[in-house]
Structures are given as structure tokens and as C-alpha cells.
Amino acid sequence: GKCVAILTSGGDSQGMNAALRALVRMAIFHRARVFLIYEGYHGLVTGGDCIRETSWYDVSHIMGKGGTVIGTARCKEFRERDGRRKAALNLVKRGITKLVVIGGDGSLTGANIFREEWSGLLDELCTLGDIDEQEQAVCSHLNIVGLVGSIDNDMCGTDMTLGADSALHRILEAVDAITSTASSHQRSFVLEVMGRHCGYLALVSALACMADWCLIPESPPTDGWEEKMCCQLSQSRKAGRRMNLIIVAEGAVDRHSKPITSQYVKGVIEKELGHDTRITVLGHVQRGGATSAYDRVIGCRVGAEAAIAVLEADSTTEPVLVGLQGNKVVRSPLMECVRKTQAVSSAMKAGDFKNALAMRAGSFVR
Numbered sequence: 001g002k003c004v005a006i007l008t009s010g011g012d013s014q015g016m017n018a019a020l021r022a023l024v025r026m027a028i029f030h031r032a033r034v035f036l037i038y039e040g041y042h043g044l045v046t047g048g049d050c051i052r053e054t055s056w057y058d059v060s061h062i063m064g065k066g067g068t069v070i071g072t073a074r075c076k077e078f079r080e081r082d083g084r085r086k087a088a089l090n091l092v093k094r095g096i097t098k099l100v101v102i103g104g105d106g107s108l109t110g111a112n113i114f115r116e117e118w119s120g121l122l123d124e125l126c127t128l129g130d131i132d133e134q135e136q137a138v139c140s141h142l143n144i145v146g147l148v149g150s151i152d153n154d155m156c157g158t159d160m161t162l163g164a165d166s167a168l169h170r171i172l173e174a175v176d177a178i179t180s181t182a183s184s185h186q187r188s189f190v191l192e193v194m195g196r197h198c199g200y201l202a203l204v205s206a207l208a209c210m211a212d213w214c215l216i217p218e219s220p221p222t223d224g225w226e227e228k229m230c231c232q233l234s235q236s237r238k239a240g241r242r243m244n245l246i247i248v249a250e251g252a253v254d255r256h257s258k259p260i261t262s263q264y265v266k267g268v269i270e271k272e273l274g275h276d277t278r279i280t281v282l283g284h285v286q287r288g289g290a291t292s293a294y295d296r297v298i299g300c301r302v303g304a305e306a307a308i309a310v311l312e313a314d315s316t317t318e319p320v321l322v323g324l325q326g327n328k329v330v331r332s333p334l335m336e337c338v339r340k341t342q343a344v345s346s347a348m349k350a351g352d353f354k355n356a357l358a359m360r361a362g363s364f365v366r
């Protein structure tokens with residue numbers, strides 16, 4: 001029968017477990033053998049007990065759990081060809097030729113490199129005597145399917161990454177908690193949310209929380225923004241609001257690529273307006289807690305489709321990314337999605353924000 005392996009890699013996110021459960025069960029339903037790889041690429045390179053065959057009931061009761069029950073890791077070894085050769089050996093020895101990776105753009109880039117090198121790696125293993133010609137023939141092709149798990153919503157090829165919606169829920173809960181204390185004391189709050197390169201969480205939570213001001217990496221404010229912000233804040237106080245909320249993405253920068261930190265924003269407000277101002281950095285709280293209904297449902301949908309895609313794939317099939325586009329689950333060429341995502345990063349680094357936003361439009365707010 002066909003053998004499928006699944007791993008989660010990069011930063012954990014809610015919805016990874018829902019996807020994992022759907023993948024395992026849909027693949028078993030189609031009579032495949034399914035292996036779980038623990039600790040991401042580290043487990044793939046290490047083999048042994050890190051790669052275990054799984055059953056239908058092994059993935060019970062995991063749907064709503066945050067994070068990933070099979071663990072994730074950053075793995076230096078997999079970045080080197082030697083590491084990837086060990087990984088290939090671990091798959092061939094188990095007859096696995098189908099791999100589903102749930103992770104961010106780095107993890108999916110790694111998966112694609114692995115597939116491109118696959119036949120070369122098998123030649124090397126054969127020459128070294130680690131595998132025989134029959135094993136090489138049986139496993140001559142590796143099929144890859146990618147799913148995007150990331151709270152940042154920073155990947156082309158899907159409108160929503162697994163975990164972004166749950167992270168928004170955490171941010172909203174935090175804002176609700178802050179609002180009562182902030183209003184009681186008539187304070188200003190600077191809330192820092194995750195997003196080193198992508199302002200999705202900051203922008204969308206600002207919309208949902210009626211924030212007064214928002215700073216994101218994709219749209220550096222023009223010089224003199226501090227004055228405009230303070231003007232906005234004092235207007236809203238005059239209109240009767242008892243607090244102010246400013247949401248800052250951790251990667252926010254100004255027109256000169258200088259980071260805009262929460263500390264800087266606080267300093268400006270205190271100096272210009274004299275407001276009692278506090279900073280809250282949400283950090284890993286955003287990755288924690290229960291998975292939202294939306295992340296559970298999209299996890300199920302993309303997970304099931306990924307299982308079908310990887311089982312259907314043959315020696316001629318290119319790797320695909322299974323994502324959500326216009327509320328439909330679709331398969332896109334994995335490499336194109338990775339390339340586009342990298343092009344967005346390059347455009348941002350070069351200060352070409354308009355282009356970066358246009359390229360990411362699919363996954364951004366309009």
C-alpha cells in the first residue's frame with residue numbers, strides 16, 4: 001500500500017492538530033499506511049522512534065488543542081545535504097514516498113529542495129550501500145504536499161494560514177481585558193503583536209478592536225506621523241473616549257527603515273500628550289489557548305484535501321500547496337507560492353511596499 005508521512009515544522013500554530021487529524025484519517029480511509037514524524041525535520045533526520053506508524057484513534061481528541069501534538073523544531077542538519085540524505089534513508093527504509101509538511105515558508109522551501117534532490121540522494125545512498133537497487137526503484141519518486149501553519153498569515157497561495165484566526169482571538173481577548181483597566185484610569189495602551197514581516201495580525205485586530213492607531217511593516221508612516229497620531233488620540237479623548245489603544249506590529253518601521261518600537265510610541269504619547277501610557281507585549285500568548293472554530297474547520301478542510309492530493313500524486317506530479325482561496329480549498333504549485341512569498345520579503349527589504357502589498361493581496365485585507 002501507499003505510505004504517507006506527516007510532519008509539522010517551524011513555529012507552532014493552532015489548527016495544525018486539526019489538519020493533522022484530518023490528514024491521518026483521510027489517508028487511512030483511502031487505505032494508506034500513515035507515519036507521524038515527531039519534532040519536525042529533526043525527527044526526519046534522526047529517524048528511529050521519531051517516525052512512528054499511526055492509527056485512526058491515535059489522533060482522537062486533538063482537534064481543539066493549540067500547538068502541534070507531534071512537536072516541531074528548527075533543524076540545522078536538514079539545511080545541509082548530508083542531513084537530507086539521512087532523512088531520505090529514513091523514508092526509503094520505511095517505504096515512504098509521500099510526505100506532507102505543515103509549516104511556514106522556510107519549512108516548505110526545505111521540503112521542495114528535498115524533493116528536487118531526491119533522486120540524487122537515492123543514487124548516493126545506493127553507492128554507499130545504504131539501500132539496494134530494488135529499494136531505490138520502489139521509492140524513485142517523492143511526492144510533497146505543503147500546508148501553511150503560521151499565525152502571521154504571511155504566505156502566498158492561501159488567504160488564511162492555519163493559526164492566524166486563533167491568534168486574532170487571543171489578541172481580542174487581551175484588548176478586552178486591557179480596555180476595562182485602561183478606561184478606569186484613562187490610560188493609553190500600546191499593544192505589541194507578532195508579525196516581523198507581516199502586519200496582518202496588527203491591522204486586522206486594530207480593525208476589530210477599534211484601535212486609534214496602528215503601525216505595520218508594510219506601510220511605514222510618513223515623516224511627522226507622531227504629530228498626526230497624537231492629534232488623533234487627543235481628538236478621540238475630547239470626543240469622550242476614556243482610553244486610547246495603539247497597536248504595533250513587532251516589525252513596524254518608519255520610512256527610513258528604522259524600527260518603531262512600542263517604547264518609542266509610549267515615549268511620544270507621554271511627551272506630547274502627558275497621558276499615562278502602558279505597554280503590553282503579547283508575545284507567545286498569541287500562540288496559546290484553544291483553537292478557534294474557523295481554524296478547526298479550515299484545518300479539517302485543507303488536511304483532508306492534502307491527503308487526497310498526496311495519494312493521487314504520481315511520478316509526474318509537481319509538489320502542491322493546499323490552501324484556501326475565496327473560501328474554496330485549492331491546490332497551487334508549491335514552488336510558485338514559495339517564490340512569491342520570498343519576492344514579497346525581498347520587495348519589503350528593498351522598501352518597495354506598494355509592490356509587496358500588491359503581491360500579497362490575496363492574503364491581505366482589502
Ligand code: ATP
Binds near residue numbers: 012075079111
Ligand atoms: P515560521 O513562519 O514559523 O518561521 P518556517 O517554516 O518559515 O516557520 P523556518 O525556521 O524558516 O520556519 O524553517 C523551519 C525549518 O525548516 C528549519 O529549521 C530547517 O530545518 C527547514 N528549512 C528552512 N529553510 C530551509 C532551506 N532553505 N533548506 C532546507 N531546509 C530548510
